[in-house]
Amino acid sequence: MSRPKKGPDRKRHAGRGGRPGDRGKKAAREAKRRDQKAREDRDRAKLLSRYEGIEPDGRVLCQYGTHAECALSDGTVRLCMLTPKVHKLFGVCVGDRVWTERGATDQERVITARAARRTEIRRKRGEEDLVGHVIAANVDRMAITAALQAPPLRTGALDRYLVLASVLGVDPMIIVTKIDHAGEDAPEWAALEPYRALGIPVVATSAESGAGLDELRTELRDRVTVFAGHSGVGKSSLCLAMGLEGSPEAGDMSTARGRVRGRHTTSIARLLELPDEDGWVVDTPGVRAIGLVDLQPEDARVHFPEFAEFAAECEYASCLHRSEDGCAVREAYNDEALAASRYEGYVRLMESLLADA
Numbered sequence: 001m002s003r004p005k006k007g008p009d010r011k012r013h014a015g016r017g018g019r020p021g022d023r024g025k026k027a028a029r030e031a032k033r034r035d036q037k038a039r040e041d042r043d044r045a046k047l048l049s050r051y052e053g054i055e056p057d058g059r060v061l062c063q064y065g066t067h068a069e070c071a072l073s074d075g076t077v078r079l080c081m082l083t084p085k086v087h088k089l090f091g092v093c094v095g096d097r098v099w100t101e102r103g104a105t106d107q108e109r110v111i112t113a114r115a116a117r118r119t120e121i122r123r124k125r126g127e128e129d130l131v132g133h134v135i136a137a138n139v140d141r142m143a144i145t146a147a148l149q150a151p152p153l154r155t156g157a158l159d160r161y162l163v164l165a166s167v168l169g170v171d172p173m174i175i176v177t178k179i180d181h182a183g184e185d186a187p188e189w190a191a192l193e194p195y196r197a198l199g200i201p202v203v204a205t206s207a208e209s210g211a212g213l214d215e216l217r218t219e220l221r222d223r224v225t226v227f228a229g230h231s232g233v234g235k236s237s238l239c240l241a242m243g244l245e246g247s248p249e250a251g252d253m254s255t256a257r258g259r260v261r262g263r264h265t266t267s268i269a270r271l272l273e274l275p276d277e278d279g280w281v282v283d284t285p286g287v288r289a290i291g292l293v294d295l296q297p298e299d300a301r302v303h304f305p306e307f308a309e310f311a312a313e314c315e316y317a318s319c320l321h322r323s324e325d326g327c328a329v330r331e332a333y334n335d336e337a338l339a340a341s342r343y344e345g346y347v348r349l350m351e352s353l354l355a356d357a
Helices: 021-050 084-089 155-168 193-197 213-220 235-241 297-303 305-311 328-334 340-356
Strands: 058-064 069-073 077-082 098-104 110-112 120-123 133-137 141-148 171-177 202-204 224-228 270-273 280-283
Touching: 058 110, 069 098, 069 110, 069 280, 077 084, 077 098, 084 110, 141 155, 141 213, 155 171, 155 297, 171 235, 202 213, 202 305, 213 305, 224 235, 235 280, 297 305, 305 328, 328 340
Parallel strands: 077 110, 141 171, 141 224, 171 202, 224 280
Antiparallel strands: 058 069, 058 098, 058 270, 069 077, 098 110, 120 133, 270 280
C-alpha cells in the first residue's frame, strides 16, 4: 500500500529566511539584546549622574583583570578594585579617567565609574576579530618607533601606523631609535623623507648615548602619547633611558629564520609618567600585525593626504587608485611625483583590506 502524500515541504516554502519559527526566535533574541543594551545605558547614566560636575580622581596606569593600578589626585598610586557593575558596564584600560571611593579600609580604593573616553586605541586579537579590544584610552599622540637597521626599517609598518593614527584622530610622530647603530649616510634615512614632507615630526634618538632625548621630552610634554612599534625597535630601552618609572626591561634580539626581530619585553600596556614633566607615555606590547578596526577599503585613500591633489583629477570619483582607468594618482606615481614607497604601501594595504572585506 502506498503511503499518503504529505503536504508541501514547509522548509522549502519558508523562503530565504528559513522556517517561520526560526525567524521568530531570531527576532526575540535581537529584542532581548536591545532591551539589555537599553538597561545598561540607563544604569551607566545613573552611575555617572552621581559625579556630574566632579572631576575624576584617578587615572588608570595598568589593568589586571578586576583590579587596576591608578594614579590618584592626592599623588599616591593605589591598586584599586573594579566593582562587578563597573566591570560589566564600563570596563577600564590604560589611560582611563575614573572615580574612586574608599574601600573596606583607608588603604583600599574601589573604582565606582569611568569617564567617557576621548579616543580609543584598539587592536585585533586575530583575523576573526572584527571589533578589536581597547588597549589605551584618551591618547593625544601616537609616537611610532622604528629602528633603521636592527630590526630593519619597514616603511609599510610606518604607513599602517600612520593610517591608524589618522583613523583614531590622534597626531602622529616618528621616533627613530638606535641611531648610533647606523651611519649618517645609511640609505634608510632617505626612506623617511616622504614623512618629513608631510609635516610629521621625526625625532632621531639613541637610548645608549642619550642623543635626541631632550627634543623627544619636549615633543611629549603636556600630552598622553602612545608608543607604538614592532618588537625590538627599542621602545622599552627608550622608556628606560628617559627615566620613565615602571618601564619594562629591555629585551634582546632574535635572528630566527634569518630575520632580525625583537623579543617581546612588554607583556601588558602601561601608562608611564614623564619625570619632572606634565606628560604620560603608554607603552604597549609589540605587535607584528596592526589591526585596522572598522576601516573600509574605500576609506583608506583619505588617510594618505598627499594623494588628494592628484585624486581630484581622477576620471572616476570612486577611484581606489589601484588599476582603474584614468587614475591620476597612479599616473603621478609612474611620473615619480609621488613617493614610490608611500604609493606601494597604500596598494599593499588595500590588498589586505580587500582580502578581509
